[in-house]
Amino acid sequence: MADIKAPELTGEIITPKVTPGASKGIMPFKAKPELMEKVNFPAEKPSNWKELFLKKMEEILKKYRSVRVFLDECVRCGACTDKCHYFLSTGDPRNMPVHRQELMRSVYRKYFTTGGKLLGNLAGARELSDELLEEWLTYFYQCSECRRCSVFCPYGIDTAEITMAAREILDATGIGSKYNLEIINKAETIGNNLGMPGPALRNTLDFVEEEIEEKTGVPVKLPLDVEGADILLVTPSADFFAEPHVLSLEGYAKVFHQAGVNWTISSHASEGGNFGMFIGNYDHMKTINKRIWDAARDLKVKRVIAGECGHAWRVLYSFSNTLNGPFDFLDSQYRQPSHICEYTLDLIKKGAIKLDKAANDEFSVTFHDSCNVARASRMGETPGDQMTIPREIINACCNKFVDMADDTIGERTFCCGGGGGVLTDEMIDIRVKGAMPRMQALKRVKDSHDVNFFALICAICKAQFTKIFPIYGIEMEEVGGVHQLISNSIQLGAKEGV
Amino acid sequence: MNGLSTVINLLAYVTALVFVVGFLNKVILYFKTPNPLLIPTTPAPTTTMGVVARMIPEVLFFRSLLKGGTAEKVLWVGGWIFHVTFLLIVLRHLRFFTYPVPGIIMAFQGLGILAGLLFPIALLILIVRRFxxxxxxxxxxxxxxxxxxxxIAIGLTGLLLKYYVRTNLVDVKAFILGLLTFSPAQLPDSPIFLIHFGLVLVLLAYFPFSKLMHAWGILVSPTRAQAxxxxxxRHVAPWAQ
Structure with a gap:
């Protein structure tokens, strides 16, 4: 790992020459048989794996219009070929979205279309083989499901849908990613991705309370499992212990404290993240999501608010209502989850919290739109508010804010390089490379505006950037959360009523 | 009617059937395949009317393609001209399919001919960029x-028929109207016409089984078609409850 070298930071994102096999060999560790069985997949690849593979693929083609239509309608126009961060940084043609999809499309032709059955190779059809499986495991795990390609596709073909389907097929064939399945197992059995049991969580929250009181002198509470609280906060478990995540947790707590509301965290649903989505498995996604709604029901809360996490927000905002709704038991005003940024900005606008911008004067801030927030969900009333709301918050609590280049933010934002279930050590090489386009855009605002605070609203982004910033020669302390900036600047006690 | 005419007439009917049934089959297949989850690429409209408003510029002006860089702009020019000229050419051809020919179609002819000339150029852009x-x-x-x-071959044989080896249009029209009225008529005595017509049949028969189905797919792509x-x-699909 020590020999991982970052691409040079020039500020430019240049489309590379095609280099076949450039990122071959980078793939996730396979899950052991015991783990596979725990999460209801075949323990290992059986001799009749082709049957299992095709059976699952047929099932997906019947269940998902997205997969069926996307496999049929691609005209190979090439608009996506230079849009993926993994292609831009490796030049491996299999990291061009269309060519990644081709790994599945060629199988689709061979076994599910007349032309492919009749004409074989000539029609671009490909037979199942161990070699193909290896390519699937490699390149469907070098996709972070960020959906950037789908923005530029004239038909909206979303490689994330194909990647999720491919991972689901691999799992059904007995080939799973250790990292993703371990996390799913922990979330389903213990309640969070870290496998932190309730008592440990309480200890951690006590520690955070002490930290806040030490720094501010104000006894801000972080309640756990409080029945009858108004708000259930569901946040990625990394917020409970990782740096800089925990500083945003302090921010949420201070916001709730100033708002004067009763809120709580749940030990049963102490995780906002949902890795079921990453592997395209509907049942796991539903099971993990269900814990949140069970907790909300049991604790009799009025509303659910999500902490800073990109894919968690996608599942909560876009999928929850389908997976486990309707949520009639919640307050009629808040039947659907809110994002902490929506909540905080609303309080700022009402004047319910006071912010001292000067507290963040040491920072020149830029904001990284997380892919799942920017391209797979919404905040606020109007489409696109998911871009403006976090920026409004930053501008309310900081004097110096600058955006990165237009083609690298908003709906065109670049993935951090670690999303979609690749945030694991064995993938570090592709993670470092994949961050390249984002890092180049950052380099430009560092040069022009001395940016030294990289504001995020995603736990995976935070973990990824703290890991790779030093490899790019940037201090990891420059990575932070939006609510970390709020935490720095919020005036505790200066309340003028809500 | 000679033997070849009989074969071509028959082939035309078979092709039409293959096209219509094949196309409808895909339309029904897509319709029957559920969308278990809401997956619009956001920011996306929140209402059905909004989706329609999003879809129109996608279909008419390939809006998403325009978000790309230089390569996509070149593709846009080639692709857009190709689609529009194809449409104009088809409309112009209606004069072979109608009797009497409506005035609006006759008014179209000049534009249609211009389209016929641009058509191969647009296709040339599309093919050259591929290699x-x-x-x-x-x-x-x-x-x-x-x-x-x-x-391209369809376009060029069409231009040949228009400018170099002109066919007796009365015969062409009699043949086409014969097809349309189910009273098969003699094939015009023109090898180039036969090739032109034959290639169109190949295109129609190939259509439903190929990437050309993007013509329908674009309308049902969930990332663009969902609000x-x-x-x-609450969005619910049958299997995903």
């Missing part, structure tokens, strides 16, 4: 060239 760019070269398959060459409204309504 002059290293990324395009990697992703391009046999069928991508096949369909481009097929359409972003999980807060307003």
């Amino acid at each position: 002059t760019n290293d990324r395009m070269a990697v992703i391009t398959l046999f069928q991508d060239y096949f369909v481009l060459i097929l359409i 972003d409204n999980p807060r307003e309504a």
Whole structure:
């Protein structure tokens, strides 16, 4: 790992020459048989794996219009070929979205279309083989499901849908990613991705309370499992212990404290993240999501608010209502989850919290739109508010804010390089490379505006950037959360009523 | 009616059937395949009317393609001119399918002929970019060239018929109207016409089984066709309850 070298930071994102096999060999560790069985997949690849593979693929083609239509309608126009961060940084043609999809499309032709059955190779059809499986495991795990390609596709073909389907097929064939399945197992059995049991969580929250009181002198509470609280906060478990995540947790707590509301965290649903989505498995996604709604029901809360996490927000905002709704038991005003940024900005606008911008004067801030927030969900009333709301918050609590280049933010934002279930050590090489386009855009605002605070609203982004910033020669302390900036600047006690 | 005419007439009916049934089959297949989750690429409209408003510029002006860089702009020019000229050419051809010919179709002829001339140029752009760019070269398959060459051949034989080896239009019209009225008529005595017509049949028969189904797919692609409204309504698909 020590020999991982970052691409040079020039500020430019240049489309590379095609280099076949450039990122071959980078793939996730396979899950052991015991783990596979725990999460209801075949323990290992059986001799009749082709049957299992095709059976699952047929099932997906019947269940998902997205997969069926996307496999049929691609005209190979090439608009996506230079849009993926993994292609831009490796030049491996299999990291061009269309060519990644081709790994599945060629199988689709061979076994599910007349032309492919009749004409074989000539029609671009490909037979199942161990070699193909290896390519699937490699390149469907070098996709972070960020959906950037789908923005530029004239038909909206979303490689994330194909990647999720491919991972689901691999799992059904007995080939799973250790990292993703371990996390799913922990979330389903213990309640969070870290496998932190309730008592440990309480200890951690006590520690955070002490930290806040030490720094501010104000006894801000972080309640756990409080029945009858108004708000259930569901946040990625990394917020409970990782740096800089925990500083945003302090921010949420201070916001709730100033708002004067009763809120709580749940030990049963102490995780906002949902890795079921990453592997395209509907049942796991539903099971993990269900814990949140069970907790909300049991604790009799009025509303659910999500902490800073990109894919968690996608599942909560876009999928929850389908997976486990309707949520009639919640307050009629808040039947659907809110994002902490929506909540905080609303309080700022009402004047319910006071912010001292000067507290963040040491920072020149830029904001990284997380892919799942920017391209797979919404905040606020109007489409696109998911871009403006976090920026409004930053501008309310900081004097110096600058955006990165237009083609690298908003709906065109670049993935951090670690999303979609690749945030694991064995993938570090592709993670470092994949961050390249984002890092180049950052380099430009560092040069022009001395940016030294990289504001995020995603736990995976935070973990990824703290890991790779030093490899790019940037201090990891420059990575932070939006609510970390709020935490720095919020005036505790200066309340003028809500 | 000679033997060849009988064969071509029959082939035309079979092709029409294959096209219509094949196309409808895909339409029904897509319709029957559920969308278990809401997956619009956001920011997305929150209402059905909004989705329609999003879709119109996608279909008419390939809006998403315009978000790309220089390569996509070149593709846009080639692709857009190709689609529009194809449409104009088809409309112009209606004069062979109607009797009497409505005035509006006659008014169209000049534009249609201009389109016929631009058509091969647009296709040339589309084909050249496939082998002059290293990324395009990697992703391009046999069928991508096949369909481009097929359409170019249709265009060129059409131009030949118009400018060099003119066919007796009365015969052409009699043949086409014969097909349409189910009273098959003699094939015009013109090898180029036969090739032109035959290639069109190949295109129609190939259509439903190929990437050309993007013509319908674009309308049902969930990332563009869904409203972003999980807060307003509960989205439920049959299997995903």
